[in-house]
Amino acid sequence: MNYTEKNGIPEAVPVMEPDRQYYYMKKARQYVNARSREMGRPLTFCVNTFGCQMNARDSEKLEGILEEAGYQKSEEDHADIVIYNTCTVRENANLKVYGRLGYLHSLKKKNPHMLIGLCGCMMQEPQVVEKIKKSYRFVDLIFGTHNIFKFAELLVNRLESDSMVIDIWKDTDQIVEDLPTDRKYSFKSGVNIMFGCNNFCSYCIVPYVRGRERSRNPKDILREIEKLTQDGVVEVMLLGQNVNSYGKNLDDPVTFAQLLKEIEKIPGLERIRFMTSHPKDLSDELIEVMAQSDKICHHLHLPLQSGSSRILKEMNRKYTKEDYLTLTEKIRRAVPDISLTTDIIVGFPGETQEDFEETLDVIRKVRFDSAFTFIYSRRTGTPAAAMENQVPQDVVKDRFDRLLKEVQTISAKMTSRFTGTVQEVLAEEINSHKEGLLTGRLGSNILVHFPGTEEEIGKLIKVSLDECRGFYYMGSRVEEERKNP
Ligand code: SAH
Ligand code: SF4
Ligand code: F3S
Numbered sequence: 277m278n279y280t281e282k283n284g285i286p287e288a289v290p291v292m293e294p295d296r297q298y299y300y301m302k303k304a305r306q307y308v309n310a311r312s313r314e315m316g317r318p319l320t321f322c323v324n325t326f327g328c329q330m331n332a333r334d335s336e337k338l339e340g341i342l343e344e345a346g347y348q349k350s351e352e353d354h355a356d357i358v359i360y361n362t363c364t365v366r367e368n369a370n371l372k373v374y375g376r377l378g379y380l381h382s383l384k385k386k387n388p389h390m391l392i393g394l395c396g397c398m399m400q401e402p403q404v405v406e407k408i409k410k411s412y413r414f415v416d417l418i419f420g421t422h423n424i425f426k427f428a429e430l431l432v433n434r435l436e437s438d439s440m441v442i443d444i445w446k447d448t449d450q451i452v453e454d455l456p457t458d459r460k461y462s463f464k465s466g467v468n469i470m471f472g473c474n475n476f477c478s479y480c481i482v483p484y485v486r487g488r489e490r491s492r493n494p495k496d497i498l499r500e501i502e503k504l505t506q507d508g509v510v511e512v513m514l515l516g517q518n519v520n521s522y523g524k525n526l527d528d529p530v531t532f533a534q535l536l537k538e539i540e541k542i543p544g545l546e547r548i549r550f551m552t553s554h555p556k557d558l559s560d561e562l563i564e565v566m567a568q569s570d571k572i573c574h575h576l577h578l579p580l581q582s583g584s585s586r587i588l589k590e591m592n593r594k595y596t597k598e599d600y601l602t603l604t605e606k607i608r609r610a611v612p613d614i615s616l617t618t619d620i621i622v623g624f625p626g627e628t629q630e631d632f633e634e635t636l637d638v639i640r641k642v643r644f645d646s647a648f649t650f651i652y653s654r655r656t657g658t659p660a661a662a663m664e665n666q667v668p669q670d671v672v673k674d675r676f677d678r679l680l681k682e683v684q685t686i687s688a689k690m691t692s693r694f695t696g697t698v699q700e701v702l703a704e705e706i707n708s709h710k711e712g713l714l715t716g717r718l719g720s721n722i723l724v725h726f727p728g729t730e731e732e733i734g735k736l737i738k739v740s741l742d743e744c745r746g747f748y749y750m751g752s753r754v755e756e757e758r759k760n761p
Contacts, residue, residue, distance in 0.1 A: 293425065293452045297341070300428035301456075304345035307435045311356075311389065312346070319357070320350035326372065327363025329515050329551065330486075331396055333466040334424050335361045338395070340456030341427050349458070353383060357391040357431075362398035364481055366653035370398055381414050391434065393417035395424060399444060400485035403656070409440070420444040421486055425452035447487040453496050463734030464547075464702070465509050469497055469535065470516035475554065477581070478592045478663075479624060481655040482517060491516075491523050494530055498538055505544035510734065511702055512539070514550035520557035533561040540571050546736055547702065547719065548572045552579060555603055556594040567610040573719035574611055575645075578604070579619035583638035584631035587624055591660075597634060604642050615645040615690075615720035622679055623652040623672030625663035632675050639682055645690045645720060646747070647683045651676055691722055692744035698754050699724075701739045703732045718749075726751035 285303060290296045312319050321342040325335040338359055339349065347357060358380060363369040373394070384390045392415050398404050400420045408415055417434050419427065422445040434441045451471065459465050472487040473480075501512055514535075516522060523530035532550075539548055548571045555578055566572050582588055585596040595603075607614055620635060639647070651672055654661045701724045707713035714728035716737070725748065726739045739751035 293450075294454050297425060297428045297452070297455060298344075300432045301341060301344040303432050304428055304435065307432070308346035315389075318348045319346065320355040321347040321357045321359070322350050322353055322355035323359045323361060324353070324376075325361045326369050327361075327365065327397065329466050329513065330468070330471075330517075331361050331363060332460070333468055333515060334396070334421075335359075336457045336459055336466075337424065337455055338427055339458035341431075343458055344456045345428060345431065353380060354387075356387070356389065357393065358383075359393040359395065362394060362396035364398040364401060364404075364485060364655070366650065367655075368653070370404075373398060377412050377415070381412075384414055391416045391431075393419075393431075395419045395421075395427075397421055397482070397485040401481075401656070405442065405444060409442070413440070416440060418442045418444070422446075422448040422450075425450075425455055449488075449490060451490060451492055451496075453492075453500075459509075461704070461734075462508050464511040464513070464704075465504050466513045466515050467497060467500055467504070468492060468516070469514045469519060469532075469550075470522050473517035474521075475518060475594075476592060476659075478590060478659040479621065479652060479655065481658055484657055486517065489518070489521065489525060491526050493526065494523070494535055494538060497535065498542065501539060501542055501545065505542055508734065510545065510736065511547035511549065512545065514539075514548065516550075517552060518554040518557060519550045520553050520559065520562065531559065531561060533559060533565040536562070536565050536569070536572060540569055545571060549575065549721075551577045553577060554579070555600055558603060560606075563607055563610045566607075566614075573721070574613050575615045575617070575720045576607060577617045577619075580635075580638060580642075580647075581619060581621050582624060582627070582631065583635035584627070585634075587627055587631050587634075590626060590663075591621075591624060597638060600638065601641060613720075615722070616642060617721070618642075618644050618647045620647055620649050620679065620683075621652050622649065622675045623667040625652070625660055625667065626665040627652075627667055627675075632679075635679065636682055639679075639686065643686050643690055644683065645722070646687045649676065649679050649683060688746055691747050691749075694718070694720075694722070694741050694749070695744045696741065698738055698740050700736045701726065701751065703728055703735050703737055705733060706730055723748040724751045725749070727753055 290299050308319050323335045323338050325331050360373055362373050380392050399418055419430055430441055430443055470491040472489045473483045474489040476483050519532055522532040581591055583597050699718050701716035703714045703716040705715050707715045707725050712727055713725050715725050738754040740754050741749045741751050743750045
């Protein structure tokens with residue numbers, strides 16, 4: 277480094293990332309420290325997250341940056357900087373944010389130095405930003421999904437000016453590595469393996485707000501997981517909108533299954549999860565790697581969306597009902613104790629009673645361990661939003677209720693199939709209802725409550741699954757078989 281420094285901060289702004297952002301974190305810290313001295317107390321931050329695991333992971337990065345900038349974490353919106361990391365996959369996710377903004381305005385009137393930042397998927401929609409610029413003038417900072425790595429720089433811009441800072445990128449091919457993160461759990465972590473989505477399912481807004489598919493370099497992923505395990509992490513969740521197409525656009529293409537094999541070798545790592553798998557790209561190679569692995573959890577989240585081949589075509593999902601059934605049978609043959617979970621949309625434009633019956637048929641045939649069920653939400657700019665034959669609300673509601681009932685009945689039966697077996701449970705937290713109990717998860721992601729103490733959190737423990745109560749188990753300890761005491 278040949279630049280001069282002043283108060284430990286280089287005088288010239290570094291051009292390269294992530295150095296540039298570390299420069300801005302230091303700069304932000306000077307402002308934060310000065311304000312904190314003035315106020316005679318530390319400054320606090322609160323990051324609120326909506327949406328999927330991608331957003332949760334992004335929020336950990338925002339929190340890491342805020343801590344580096346000298347703010348202290350708070351769980352409440354009464355903080356000196358409040359960030360809303362938004363989701364827009366369905367309209368209700370979107371409406372919640374507007375609902376909260378009114379409340380934030382009232383807090384800001386009491387604490388005029390308070391900063392309000394909005395980021396995430398909703399901010400990638402131009403009409404949303406227009407609305408905020410017009411009707412929510414008190415917002416300080418708006419940025420999108422592509423430039424989240426620039427948060428420190430944008431924060432300093434806001435601290436040095438007095439007006440709203442807005443920075444939204446349409447797309448990017450940049451992936452910035454090595455920014456600080458503040459992990460929510462000490463023993464498990466999400467790890468992005470790819471960003472964006474190229475599938476353009478006709479109902480879905482994600483490709484428009486998250487941009488084109490970009491895979492991270494395997495080396496960077498492995499290095500991150502190695503560092504995490506050295507830091508006490510035993511379980512990773514590999515994140516991508518369609519993990520099965522991982523690696524296709526790298527200079528040296530790699531398959532998702534090959535990546536898994538490399539991750540599996542990392543010492544100290546006990547469990548590997550991933551999400552989400554698109555049925556059209558799920559390879560035999562992946563099934564084989566799952567069947568042979570000691571670390572990959574026997575759980576597959578495989579969104580079905582609809583059981584009608586006609587609707588699947590309209591949805592641009594690129595598989596049929598039969599393809600889906602064949603695929604799940606193949607998986608069950610290779611990994612008999614696999615837990616299959618799914619996402620289903622009811623009320624897609626043009627869905628008839630017969631189409632809906634096809635969905636119920638798949639549910640009865642596959643017997644999912646659980647299913648997230650959604651009412652179709654019309655998203656501006658997607659092809660499905662322009663389709664004419666939208667299904668009336670009351671018909672959708674009726675189908676939704678029927679679907680939910682069916683899903684719950686099957687799910688309760690499926691969950692109970694492990695009763696009486698001994699399984700490994702990752703102890704995750706103290707049970708909030710009963711003293712002396714811990715709550716953990718099976719590889720299948722099912723919750724188990726069992727006797728244990730706080731020091732055991734983050735450890736894999738053999739538990740006998742004595743009683744199934746709906747969607748969770750009550751278990752007891754199998755002492756001599758503890759894996760990593
Ligand atoms: N990439 C993942 C899904 C991400 S969005 C995949 O392809 O499986 C999570 C879920 O939200 C989707 O699986 C879908 O079931 C649901 N979803 C997406 N857009 C929706 C819409 N417009 N209305 C209702 N549900 C939607
Ligand atoms: Fe949306 Fe389809 Fe991409 Fe999933 S695969 S994020 S549902 S477009
Ligand atoms: Fe929502 Fe964005 Fe995830 S729209 S579901 S937070 S990718």
